[in-house]
Amino acid sequence: DIQMTQSPPSLSASVGDRVTITCRASQDISNYLAWFQQSSGKAPKSLIYAASALQSGVPSRFSGSGSGTDFTLTISSLQPEDFATYYCQQYNSYPITFGQGTRLEIK
Amino acid sequence: QVQLVQSGAEVKRPGASVKVSCKASGYTFTNYYMHWVRQAPGQGLEWMGLINPSGGITIYAQRFQGRVTVTRDTSTSTVHMELSSLKSEDTAMYYCARAGTGTVDFWGRGTLVTVSS
Numbered sequence: 001d002i003q004m005t006q007s008p009p010s011l012s013a014s015v016g017d018r019v020t021i022t023c024r025a026s027q028d029i030s031n032y033l034a035w036f037q038q039s040s041g042k043a044p045k046s047l048i049y050a051a052s053a054l055q056s057g058v059p060s061r062f063s064g065s066g067s068g069t070d071f072t073l074t075i076s077s078l079q080p081e082d083f084a085t086y087y088c089q090q091y092n093s094y095p096i097t098f099g100q101g102t103r104l105e106i107k
Numbered sequence: 108q109v110q111l112v113q114s115g116a117e118v119k120r121p122g123a124s125v126k127v128s129c130k131a132s133g134y135t136f137t138n139y140y141m142h143w144v145r146q147a148p149g150q151g152l153e154w155m156g157l158i159n160p161s162g163g164i165t166i167y168a169q170r171f172q173g174r175v176t177v178t179r180d181t182s183t184s185t186v187h188m189e190l191s192s193l194k195s196e197d198t199a200m201y202y203c204a205r206a207g208t209g210t211v212d213f214w215g216r217g218t219l220v221t222v223s224s
Contacts, residue, residue: 043202044144044152046210046211049208049209053208089154095154095169096142098154100151
């Protein structure tokens with residue numbers, strides 16, 4: 001199975017900050033990488049697919065980059081609704097696997 | 108608009124089975140795979156498997172092989188996930204999630220399954 005490792009596990013930031021979350025795959029996954037956001041008590045929401053393509057309706061302050069084994073999710077200017085847990089996911093091969101999550105908290 | 112409406116919460120005894128349903132609307136049911144993902148309390152997301160509603164082909168995570176069965180009913184645009192031989196560790200929120208653009212693009216709200224004696 002492909003292991004997905006996110007860093008940091010948690011992050012404190014303020015409204016307006018720029019933040020970056022990284023995700024590393026244990027082997028080459030090309031660009032088959034997605035990012036999801038999960039607010040407390042809610043279902044996940046899809047943000048990004050193919051490493052850098054925004055899902056419909058996702059604000060442009062979210063961006064993704066990377067290929068191969070190293071990927072990043074960047075939020076350019078944090079908004080109050082962005083404080084949540086973020087997960088990366090590889091879908092290059094089965095079983096599909098997720099990172100352990102990065103909890104983004106208000107400083 | 109796309110909707111995935113899941114069945115209600117369940118409480119089961121260890122050793123029992125549970126069947127969770129996910130009714131899709133707002134799109135062509137057979138054009139999109141459906142995934143199942145679970146989340147134990149306070150934990151991360153875990154992929155269980157998927158179904159191609161067009162032909163009914165399924166792929167399961169190895170760790171659930173033999174215990175999970177995903178089926179679809181094209182007449183009602185509904186996908187079902189049955190998990191058998193339940194253990195306390197199966198207590199979790201179970202999500203169905205539509206796959207477009209190669210991977211999941213829309214999630215159901217989840218069904219809480221509690222396994223307790």
